[in-house]
Amino acid sequence: MSIYKIELDKNILADIRKTVVRDTNHSLNKRYNKKKNEDYPAWSVLCAILDRLDDTVGYVNNLVLNTGKFRRSAFDFFDFMNQSAVIINCINELASIYEIPMEEIDENTSIFKKLGNDKSGTDKKYFEYLRSLCSVHPVGTDRHKRYQDGDFECSPFVVWNEIISRYDERGDLYTVVYAIKNEKYHKIVPIRICEIFEYIKYRYEFLKIILEGIKKYNLKVTKELQESIIMKEGQFLNYIDYLNNLINESKNRFGPDYSDVLEFAKKVFLTNPSNNENLAKYKKYCEALKYAIKFEYNGLQNMSFDGFEHCGIKYNEFNTETTLLFELYHVDSNSALRNKYGYQLEKIAVLSYSDDPYDIDEAYSCIETASSLLEKYVTFENTNCNLEKYILMKIGLYFECLDNKCILNKNIPNDIKYRDKLLTEDYLINLQMEESNMSEKVVLTWFIDKKVR
Numbered sequence: 309m310s311i312y313k314i315e316l317d318k319n320i321l322a323d324i325r326k327t328v329v330r331d332t333n334h335s336l337n338k339r340y341n342k343k344k345n346e347d348y349p350a351w352s353v354l355c356a357i358l359d360r361l362d363d364t365v366g367y368v369n370n371l372v373l374n375t376g377k378f379r380r381s382a383f384d385f386f387d388f389m390n391q392s393a394v395i396i397n398c399i400n401e402l403a404s405i406y407e408i409p410m411e412e413i414d415e416n417t418s419i420f421k422k423l424g425n426d427k428s429g430t431d432k433k434y435f436e437y438l439r440s441l442c443s444v445h446p447v448g449t450d451r452h453k454r455y456q457d458g459d460f461e462c463s464p465f466v467v468w469n470e471i472i473s474r475y476d477e478r479g480d481l482y483t484v485v486y487a488i489k490n491e492k493y494h495k496i497v498p499i500r501i502c503e504i505f506e507y508i509k510y511r512y513e514f515l516k517i518i519l520e521g522i523k524k525y526n527l528k529v530t531k532e533l534q535e536s537i538i539m540k541e542g543q544f545l546n547y548i549d550y551l552n553n554l555i556n557e558s559k560n561r562f563g564p565d566y567s568d569v570l571e572f573a574k575k576v577f578l579t580n581p582s583n584n585e586n587l588a589k590y591k592k593y594c595e596a597l598k599y600a601i602k603f604e605y606n607g608l609q610n611m612s613f614d615g616f617e618h619c620g621i622k623y624n625e626f627n628t629e630t631t632l633l634f635e636l637y638h639v640d641s642n643s644a645l646r647n648k649y650g651y652q653l654e655k656i657a658v659l660s661y662s663d664d665p666y667d668i669d670e671a672y673s674c675i676e677t678a679s680s681l682l683e684k685y686v687t688f689e690n691t692n693c694n695l696e697k698y699i700l701m702k703i704g705l706y707f708e709c710l711d712n713k714c715i716l717n718k719n720i721p722n723d724i725k726y727r728d729k730l731l732t733e734d735y736l737i738n739l740q741m742e743e744s745n746m747s748e749k750v751v752l753t754w755f756i757d758k759k760v761r
Contacts, residue, residue: 312373312501316365320515331526333563340405350405357398364394374468382466386443396511408521419507424454442466458488530611533561538609557608569637573597579699582692593703596726600633623718623740639705641712649678656701659694
């Protein structure tokens, strides 16, 4: 007894997922014609396809057929056909989303070589006929006229060849088909597993063409956005209007969640310190944000944050992909004192979005607990609102970064415009030349991938 097991390469699925995630917003904005003359957002369908392919290909690869478990009906084969059809359907929909033509693959006849009564049959049509007859519509297969003997066909059994090999040695399985008009007549449809496997693999290989199609689509969208010029600061009456435009551009280019850091910067610029003791440091932090936003503009315009001119990071550490603007939002020196109050800093952050009395009381308590870290640089006395307290926390952490060896201190210009005190030349050289022992690449991602995991 021969057993059968297919092997589909899952690496192509990982490559497709990486390509989609790399330019998430391009696919997030994609629409496609699910129904004639109607287009729909493709994102949810795309996410479902990628997840379903991952799971189903893994499941099909693990199926072992003809183990002897099923004697009267080949339920293992039914399962394989149905799950393989899911894979094929996902591939078809993926091609449809990215408008990749499938006529050539749909019209192929080289595997089953079954043209049918009208000589217009294809491998695709014959596979669908077999699946209908075997497992989907076994008591009413009626949509495959070219292969049917009568208006419809019904099949009681699909049996592995070892059971009824007397019928025909050419098949690994046999579908028994009862006649409808002549009750004394029935036919046997032989099925060769090598042909079924070949057909599945043939359809699955089309994923390579789809991958190249996705890459071309992403490049096309990227080029269009690069050629669409973002208005510069000098073209606006004030800086807030300029920021609002950058926020809209960032959403359009990298997705709705990418703008979070720019939204934060806007809140900072719209906040006036209620205690003058914080004014000088507030202004320096604002200048640092403006300095970083110049690089952010370049990154948005060129659709890339690679290189100093796009990210503002000249001296990196831990081989980290980041931007100066993100570091000004993240503000983490990784110092012992900063790490000591990590929990309290997280709780203080709720002041930027929560109005729950319990959250606010806890945040105030955490400000007191972390006072040895924050009040070295800012004061929370006589401050008017919760958002201001949150921003003061960020400002305090910014200046704490400038007192420590960290990526932010390395890349903020050694200028009194941004700092309370200048670094000595020797210290600055030592800081910027310091290398990390870590070699693992860390990628900071600023969008929320709701479904593509």
